Amino acid sequence: DTEVTQTPKHLVMGMTNKKSLKCEQHMGHRAMYWYKQKAKKPPELMFVYSYEKLSINESVPSRFSPECPNSSLLNLHLHALQPEDSALYLCASSQAPLAGGSDTQYFGPGTRLTVL
Amino acid sequence: AQKVTQAQTEISVVEKEDVTLDCVYETRDTTYYLFWYKQPPSGELVFLIRRNSFDEQNEISGRYSWNFQKSTSSFNFTITASQVVDSAVYFCALRGPDYKLSFGAGTTVTVRA
Numbered sequence: 001d002t003e004v005t006q007t008p009k010h011l012v013m014g015m016t017n018k019k020s021l022k023c024e025q026h027m028g029h030r031a032m033y034w035y036k037q038k039a040k041k042p043p044e045l046m047f048v049y050s051y052e053k054l055s056i057n058e059s060v061p062s063r064f065s066p067e068c069p070n071s072s073l074l075n076l077h078l079h080a081l082q083p084e085d086s087a088l089y090l091c092a093s094s095q096a097p098l099a100g101g102s103d104t105q106y107f108g109p110g111t112r113l114t115v116l
Numbered sequence: 117a118q119k120v121t122q123a124q125t126e127i128s129v130v131e132k133e134d135v136t137l138d139c140v141y142e143t144r145d146t147t148y149y150l151f152w153y154k155q156p157p158s159g160e161l162v163f164l165i166r167r168n169s170f171d172e173q174n175e176i177s178g179r180y181s182w183n184f185q186k187s188t189s190s191f192n193f194t195i196t197a198s199q200v201v202d203s204a205v206y207f208c209a210l211r212g213p214d215y216k217l218s219f220g221a222g223t224t225v226t227v228r229a
Contacts, residue, residue, distance in 0.1 A: 107160060109158065
C-alpha cells in the first residue's frame with residue numbers, strides 16, 4: 001500500500017484567515033515532505049521532515065508553518081497568505097530520510113488552495 | 117548542480133499510437149537515481165519507475181517501457197498503444213545522494229479517442 005492522504009481536497013481562504021493542511025501516511029515512512037506546485041510547473045520542495053524533526057526548510061516564508069505531530073502525520077499551518085500563494089500543495093513520504101539512496105517519494109493527491 | 121530537461125512541452129496523439137517522452141539529465145554525481153511520475157488532471161503525482169545509475173537495463177511494464185542510456189544521459193519513456201487514460205503530465209526527475217528531487221518541466225500528453 002503506497003497511499004498518502006491529504007485533507008482537505010480544496011481550500012479557499014482569505015488573506016487574514018488561519019487554516020491548516022493535513023497529510024497522513026501509514027507506510028512506516030520516516031521522511032515526509034511538503035511541495036508547492038503552480039499551474040503548468042513542476043513541484044517545488046518546501047520542507048522535509050526526518051524522524052519527525054524539521055530537516056530542510058527551502059527558504060519558505062514564515063506564513064507557512066509545518067508541524068509533524070508523529071511519524072504518520074504532517075501538517076502545514078497557513079496564516080496571512082497572499083493571492084500568489086494559491087497553488088496545489090502536495091505532501092510526499094519516503095522510507096529513508098535524507099539517506100540518499102534509492103528511496104522513492106510517494107505523493108498524496110494534493111490540496112488545491114485558493115487565496116482571495 | 118543537477119538538471120533535467122524535458123524538451124517536449126506537449127504531445128497529442130490518437131488512441132493506439134505509440135508515444136515517446138524524452139528526458140535528458142545533467143549531474144556530476146556518480147551515483148544517482150532517475151524517476152518518472154505521472155500527474156493526471158486530478159493532481160496526484162503517481163510514481164511509475166525508478167532507475168539507478170549503475171543499472172542500465174531497460175524495462176518494460178505492460179504498455180510502458182523505459183530506455184536508460186548513460187552514454188547520452190537520457191532516460192526516455194514510451195507508452196505503447198496509448199489510451200485516453202494515459203492523458204496526463206509526465207515528469208522526469210533526478211535525485212543524487214541527497215534528499216532533493218530535481219524535476220523536469222513536464223510533458224503534457226493528450227490522447228484523443
